[in-house]
Amino acid sequence: MTTAELWWNTLAAILTLCVFSFLIKDNPFYKFAERLVAGVAAGFWTMLLYHTNFYDKVVLTMQKQQWAYIIPILLGLGMWTRFSKNYSWISRYSIAFYIGISTGVSVTVYMYTAIFKQISATIIPFDSVTGVLIIIGVLCSLFYFFFSKAHTGAFGLVSKIGIYTLMIGFGAGFGLTVMGRVALLVQRVIFMRDYFVALFGG
């Protein structure tokens, strides 16, 4: 490790400890790390959007005289009317397009991925206990999401099986995720260990 690397690593190690100190309680060291990373992330993001999106979609398109891009650029500039009290309504035009395009695209995407793909995967022959149970599980869980029927009587029973199925799914999801989270902690611990080894020469 060179001296420069050691210094950088020292910074990283100190910041790591600052964040971990949050586990004991909120404290000035954590607040320092939190505020520092807020600034750094905002700065990084600014440059990222500047060098990638702004350059590609604004600078390059204008240089290449792709005049179609004037409309989104004007709409983008329209967002800046929010700085003014009297003209801020113009920014609603930009927001309207933003939301309109996003929702319009989503209608068909959800119809395909969330509805058709799932149904197609659930239509399986009743030739095994597993298959039957999956279909029953899907139907009961779907039933749990009925809003306009009181969940009482037979409906109540079905929706109860549904919510039990959902809970099994959530329990499994929780249990499965622990490994990945521990692995992330281990990476930080090993980073700190290696840092101390480098610092004190093993």
Added chain:
Amino acid sequence: MAKATALILLAFCFAGVSAQDAAVDTTGPPLPAAPTNVTVADKPDDTGHGVLVRWHLSADDGGGLDNVLAYEVCRADDAEGEYVNRGVSVKGIGEYEDVDKSPTENGNPNPGYIVTGKTYYYKVRAMADGPVYSEFSEPGAGLAIENWYHFGKTPILFGVIIFWAFVVYFIFKARKGKEFYVRPLAGINAVDDAIGRATEMGRPILFVLGTGTAGDIATIAGFTILSRVAKLTAEYQTPVLVPVNDPVMFAVSQETVRTAYLEAGRPDTYKAENITYETAMQFPYVAAVNGIMLRQKTATNFYMGVFHAESLILAETGNIAGSIQISGTDQISQLPFFIAATDYTLIGEELYAASAYLSKEPVQVGTLKAQDWAKAVLMIIIIIGAILISAAIPFIKDLVTVNI
């Protein structure tokens, strides 16, 4: 099955090897019979850079010598021109899709590019072990045209139209004054109490819209819930803090809260500085929200929108701060953590239903009825589909299986 498989047999896979490279072997293993009747048609549902080549299988494929392994598909610009290998198809399949959309390849003109409206000629030959090849078939010709409707997506079109009709129908009925029953949702009932609690304690409410973008539908659902919550709090002068990490979300949140205060008749109490742009990026944002919870001692935390790994960090920190927490997300992987660590969780569809519940407007509630009808239809399709496919009738399954 064979057709579905053939659809995957995309062209450019083995392109570039000239058919002339592999000399036809006349000694050794017996040659298979040549495939016949090559036809070339436009590939449907595309931008006009693909054709479908079909042929009758060689007599030695599945019969005769039964030695065919694959077919080699070759293309030329004119009938007598040089035929270049475009790809292969395995035995038993007399169909091949030749698709190439890119006019250039690494800056050079791409010879495989299929020009819309230009006629191409195809020849096919069978390959057997050796490898040895049959004679080429007679050429077939055809051209690619640009399509204006995607026939493969027809089921989705019907899905959209039917569901859209459901929604419009129930909105229409609601407008006429029909009242719909909706069952109580624990997470929604808790909202009033949670806001009341904050007011009593004289502490702010925190509303987190997650780490999605303003274009995610779950975030938009979050905006609608924020609007109802802000309206309820406007009267009590309980501030709603909305820290966000997406700039468009920032602008929309400001509009949402401001309008809610306006509609509640308290525009004077609206404070723009309560909606803050914290920072970009997931974890720096989470760190900042953690700070807000602990330092401003928020009494009630709402988490409504798209959440990723930060769900549990937020929920646990809120727990340390002793806040009442109500969460809702469409992210299946994060639901377990919200369920475990927050007081109330709106699961998936409940998040989208929440704004209707909170608004209590008949028109909004009407859309819930449409969702229920749609669910009933889906359940019926699943049951009938499964019964039919158990009887080896794949009709319904085929209907809902969309290959794009």
Added chain:
Amino acid sequence: MTFWEKLMNLDRRWIYLSIAIVVVIPAIFSFKVPVATTPEVKKIFNFVDKMEPGDYFYLGIDYDPSALAELDPMTYAILNHAFSKDLKIVIGCLSQFGVGMAETRLAEIGAKYGKKSGMDYCFLGYRPYPAICILTMGVDFRVTFPLDYYGVPLDSLPVMQGIKNLMDVKGVIDITAGNVADFWITYGNGRFGFPLALGITGVMSADYYQYLQSGQIFGLIPGIKGAAEYEALSGFETTGMESIPYQTLSHAVILLFIIISNIGYFATRARKGR
């Protein structure tokens, strides 16, 4: 406040401390913890272990360096296990950026056992479009890969004599971090019916157990834990087993706390009920 009530409201920092201890200790003192082996990994181990010297199988190294940490231990253990048993392997890559990595690993492990490319194993290299690759390999490897990775025609390789397609190998083990697994299931096992096993990342695992239930795959190595199991079974240990002490201890701590929490809960409830 009784002892149980105190326990119910245990300061969470004791829990944090316990987790910290169990992840720091293995980082300082390395030691081994046995790993619980599961039937789905055992089946893959047995599949390799029961083959006779000279038997063939196909190994798909269908991942790129981004998934190295989780999947490389699987490749390492399986290759070592297979070479030590003098099995013949056909190896292909259906992931574009993984081919260089796979070659390095293969050459390194092959050299350890004196195995030579073309004699003891065949490295096919990379081809795009996994679905058609699998379909054509089911018919003839030579259609998909006329030449191996080093540019030698397959026909001239001694190891490929008498072996034509995926039906001629005893089975396929595919190690992947992406949807190549789906192609192997649909087009490989689905069309040709050869025995198929998967090695996949931890996050994918929840979605692939269904294929184990339906019998479309005969074995599954899920994530680093699965890799550790194969390492333990075969005795060729690397980073998979190294991660196990952390995981086992931290899971044990969490489970212990759940038990304590419930004992406390029932104890306080019993007290209140009286």
Added chain:
Amino acid sequence: MKKQIPIYFVLVSGIVMVIQYFVPSEESEWLFTYANDWVIVIGIFALALGIWALLKTEFKKLKKPKEAFYAGTVLFGYFIMVLTGLKREWREAGTLHMDLFDNILIPIQATIFALLAFYVASAAYRAFRARTVLATILLLTAFIVMLRLIPLGPFSAINQTVVSWILAVPNMAAKRAITMGVGLGAIATCIKIILGIERTYLGHD
């Protein structure tokens, strides 16, 4: 006009994007990319709003003695990243910008992420108590799934069989049902927005 026109913009752009999905032609593909670029470009310009608000708040705080240090930290972090990242080669290794990125942003992000290992433990301790049937189901499933990491001799194989069944059957069923519900809820929300029934997000005067 201030209120009605944006609603029409939402309606038109929404419907156009729905129709676009069913048209495979080259023009339609171009429209899709172009429309997505609109969203991106609006986002870039909006960033200036966010950054402006952020800096304004921090500059204000600079005047309060208690907050000045932390506000200064934010501003320092922001401006050093911007100033070191101005060059076109900003992402090249060895530049100050990259060193700051690697040694401030990455370790803090990774450590915040790593806090989750502690939080799963404390959340499990608190939440997994057999208070109700639902809580018991949640607790038992999570317990069984986590138990797969504990070597239990022959019992491990039985446990794993149960785990793989849980993952393949109820877990799979739950996921599918939630996904379908989310799909319907999301599409209904989209339709409400496109038709202008839900317009709270747009604001008015």
